[in-house]
Amino acid sequence: MRNISDLIEQYLKQMLQESPEGAVEIQRNELADKFSCVPSQINYVISTRFTLEKGYMVESKRGGGGYIRIQRVDLPALKTIQYHIHQTIGDCVEQSVAEGLIYQMEEARLITKREANLLRAAVDRETIAVMLPLRDEIRARLLRSMLITLLAK
Numbered sequence: 001m002r003n004i005s006d007l008i009e010q011y012l013k014q015m016l017q018e019s020p021e022g023a024v025e026i027q028r029n030e031l032a033d034k035f036s037c038v039p040s041q042i043n044y045v046i047s048t049r050f051t052l053e054k055g056y057m058v059e060s061k062r063g064g065g066g067y068i069r070i071q072r073v074d075l076p077a078l079k080t081i082q083y084h085i086h087q088t089i090g091d092c093v094e095q096s097v098a099e100g101l102i103y104q105m106e107e108a109r110l111i112t113k114r115e116a117n118l119l120r121a122a123v124d125r126e127t128i129a130v131m132l133p134l135r136d137e138i139r140a141r142l143l144r145s146m147l148i149t150l151l152a153k
Helices: 004-020 028-034 037-047 078-089 096-107 111-125 134-151
Strands: 021-025 056-059 067-072
Touching: 004 021, 004 037, 004 067, 028 037, 037 067, 056 096, 067 096, 078 134, 096 111, 096 134, 111 134
Parallel strands: none
Antiparallel strands: 021 067, 056 067
16 A cells, blocks of 8 residues: 555656646645545655755745746756766766656656666765765766666667
């Protein structure tokens, strides 16, 4: 059985998929009522599963008629993917940013689930068992090289 966070995430992704403009506006309290949860649960799902690194832009307006707007941010066209990778990764990259980029590539179906799992294993802090900042530099080189190779197929 899936947990409430997974159900909320799936519901929002379905709404985004069905939206012609690739964006949805939701009322936090209404969504909390729909899932019989507290509004902070909605905040948790949005802040952890709909991040820029995962390909989403979130905007919120507080107050009486407040809303939360979630918009899918598409990856650049394949022609510019190498540039995007160099810009995103740079000379060093933290594990959370690397995992976010891998997630975004998998969601866009540019890499398979298996390839994503291999990338995650390669950039994990336990795999690159050296001290910072060297670890983030090695992670950047590995990730950049592996993604460019995978996407050149």
